[in-house]
Amino acid sequence: MMTDELYIKTDEQLDAFCTQIKNSPYIAIDTEFMREKTYYPQLCLIQIATEDHIACIDPLVIKDLKPLWAILYDENIIKIFHAARQDLELIYNLTQNIPKPIFDTQIAATLLGLGDQIGYATLVKSMLNIDLDKSQTRTDWSQRPLDKEQIKYAANDVKYLVKCYGLVRSQLNDKNRLDWLDKDFEQLSNSNLYDVDVQQTWMKVSGKQKLKGNALGVLRTLSAWREKTAQEKDLPKKWVMKDDILIGLAMKRPKNTVQLAKIRGLTTDTISRNGNTILNLINETEHQTPERLNTPGKLNQEQDALIDSLMAVMRFRASQENISPAMIANRKDLEQLLIEQNNTELAITQGWRKAVAGDSIVDFLNGKIQLIVKDGKLTIAN
Numbered sequence: 090m091m092t093d094e095l096y097i098k099t100d101e102q103l104d105a106f107c108t109q110i111k112n113s114p115y116i117a118i119d120t121e122f123m124r125e126k127t128y129y130p131q132l133c134l135i136q137i138a139t140e141d142h143i144a145c146i147d148p149l150v151i152k153d154l155k156p157l158w159a160i161l162y163d164e165n166i167i168k169i170f171h172a173a174r175q176d177l178e179l180i181y182n183l184t185q186n187i188p189k190p191i192f193d194t195q196i197a198a199t200l201l202g203l204g205d206q207i208g209y210a211t212l213v214k215s216m217l218n219i220d221l222d223k224s225q226t227r228t229d230w231s232q233r234p235l236d237k238e239q240i241k242y243a244a245n246d247v248k249y250l251v252k253c254y255g256l257v258r259s260q261l262n263d264k265n266r267l268d269w270l271d272k273d274f275e276q277l278s279n280s281n282l283y284d285v286d287v288q289q290t291w292m293k294v295s296g297k298q299k300l301k302g303n304a305l306g307v308l309r310t311l312s313a314w315r316e317k318t319a320q321e322k323d324l325p326k327k328w329v330m331k332d333d334i335l336i337g338l339a340m341k342r343p344k345n346t347v348q349l350a351k352i353r354g355l356t357t358d359t360i361s362r363n364g365n366t367i368l369n370l371i372n373e374t375e376h377q378t379p380e381r382l383n384t385p386g387k388l389n390q391e392q393d394a395l396i397d398s399l400m401a402v403m404r405f406r407a408s409q410e411n412i413s414p415a416m417i418a419n420r421k422d423l424e425q426l427l428i429e430q431n432n433t434e435l436a437i438t439q440g441w442r443k444a445v446a447g448d449s450i451v452d453f454l455n456g457k458i459q460l461i462v463k464d465g466k467l468t469i470a471n
Contacts, residue, residue: 094241094248097146097147111163113141115139117138117247117251118168118170119176119250120175120179127324128322136243136247144244169254170192177282199416201411202413203413205416210223216257287316288309294335295332296332296333307371311330311370346368402453402469423450
């Protein structure tokens with residue numbers, strides 16, 4: 090029977106709790122953090138639960154979390170998360186390591202027909218018929234002291250996760266799908282997911298499709314500078330410079346501070362602090378041999394219609410298996426498959442995704458099957 094939640098705020102309490110749970114076959118983990126005013130998330134609370142124990146650990150008070158990290162990095166213990174990416178990013182930033190093995194109930198739920206990116210409260214309601222309290226959703230977890238209601242609210246994020254894990258795992262096993270997600274979970278432990286390549290951040294800048302040639306090179310340089318500056322100062326990157334200003338600089342490529350001052354949205358304070366750096370970066374990039382940087386091109390109408398058909402094939406196969414289509418592939422994945430039909434490294438050409446939908450999509454592209462309407466319903470015919 091699970092004990093009442095424990096609020097841990099001393100080294101002695103943490104040592105005792107870790108001793109209690111160190112032989113558990115699995116633990117549920119969640120974190121509370123703040124990042125509205127920082128580049129890196131600020132860890133404010135760690136919630137841990139097993140079948141018998143549950144605790145909220147205060148990292149703002151306890152400075153040495155080594156006993157807890159030892160548990161998280163014990164590969165004999167399965168670490169259960171719901172929507173693991175942000176929690177794992179936070180842990181990686183703190184320790185430069187990632188726990189494994191991992192089980193993500195949000196990802197697993199998609200193979201049970203529970204929809205794409207199901208929320209934790211919805212999963213608990215679906216699996217346990219329990220309505221979770223949502224009153225603390227907007228809590229500032231960096232503020233102290235935490236009251237009993239906040240502790241209870243945070244503890245519930247792992248208390249029911251343990252129970253959901255057992256049910257999700259059992260249902261996956263019944264459907265012979267328990268091993269389908271092994272590679273997906275292994276990928277969550279890949280540090281490349283959490284290491285930011287500053288030279289590629291330009292790809293996420295809104296409005297990049299407006300640029301060509303040297304302008305893209307300037308955008309890449311300035312975006313990399315913004316990212317590194319945000320990291321060094323631990324500030325949200327849009328506090329350093331907004332996307333529309335990056336686009337304006339890449340378009341206009343000012344040569345001096347007078348021209349720089351004409352860039353819409355660029356403040357005099359930013360020009361005073363970073364103007365010379367920005368001008369030097371633009372100048373250096375313009376005088377380099379330009380690299381071929383391309384934004385994804387638009388498909389023609391015929392290709393676009395074909396992708397619509399591939400999406401229909403995928404959705405049909407997903408509905409047959411009661412799986413969320415988004416778990417199999419998205420539109421961009423299918424566009425890549427259309428362009429690179431012989432690429433066996435694409436996720437949809439591997440493992441369970443290949444068996445469920447990938448083979449059918451390739452057969453459709455090769456004319457071996459076709460979409461038809463029968464009795465008012467879409468189906469596939471040979």
